[in-house]
Amino acid sequence: MKTSAKLFLLGIVFFFPIAVIYGFFTHRVMGQWEPVGVIGIALLGLMSGMVGLYLSATIKKLDNDPADNPEGEIADSAGEYGFFSPHSWWPLALGASAGLVFLALALTHYAGWWLFPVAVVAGAVSLVGWTFEYFRGDVL
Structure with missing residues (x-):
């Protein structure tokens, strides 16, 4: 580091x-x-x-x-790096909504501004869904 x-x-x-x-x-x-x-x-x-x-x-x-460590081996860095979701669909939804945001900005003259707020809301829902995907409430 x-x-x-x-x-x-x-x-x-x-x-x-x-x-x-x-x-x-x-x-x-x-x-x-x-x-x-x-x-x-x-x-x-x-x-x-x-x-x-x-x-x-x-x-x-x-x-x-x-x-x-200048004398360190590659195996010294082995270990757990964190938890990564093996089958989450939320990144796909977030990417699609981000694509819709940019599409709405690019086509404002043709499609109007109606697509932009819809895409922003979809992006916010996707981001919250991905963030809290494994949250099941406080454990007592």
């Missing part, structure tokens, strides 16, 4: 200068400053830094990760 944190923190050092270089060359070649690429690359550096800082703060609260 320490390596991951360092890698993401290096993204700050890499992406901010690249944003400046990109802005310089687009201004030089095109004759005008192209703001979308510069802002996008700078935001990428900012997000990389946010993940790196989060991982750095999390490392202090956890035990040593097997990946941080």
Whole structure:
């Protein structure tokens, strides 16, 4: 995990200068400053830094990760990683409703705005259904 944190923190050092270089060359070649690429690359550096800082703060609260041991074996990382639903249909419903949201936004001129709220409600129901799929209430 320490390596991951360092890698993401290096993204700050890499992406901010690249944003400046990109802005310089687009201004030089095109004759005008192209703001979308510069802002996008700078935001990428900012997000990389946010993940790196989060991982750095999390490392202090956890035990040593097997990946941080230079003499560690792959088998050291074996074990349970969590519970994953083997047969859930909720991701399909959530993906379909997200597709309907984007379809409604793309076709607002033709289909009107009636499809958008229907798709948002379907997406909210799907998200709640997937989140609470295995929740059966409090156990006494």
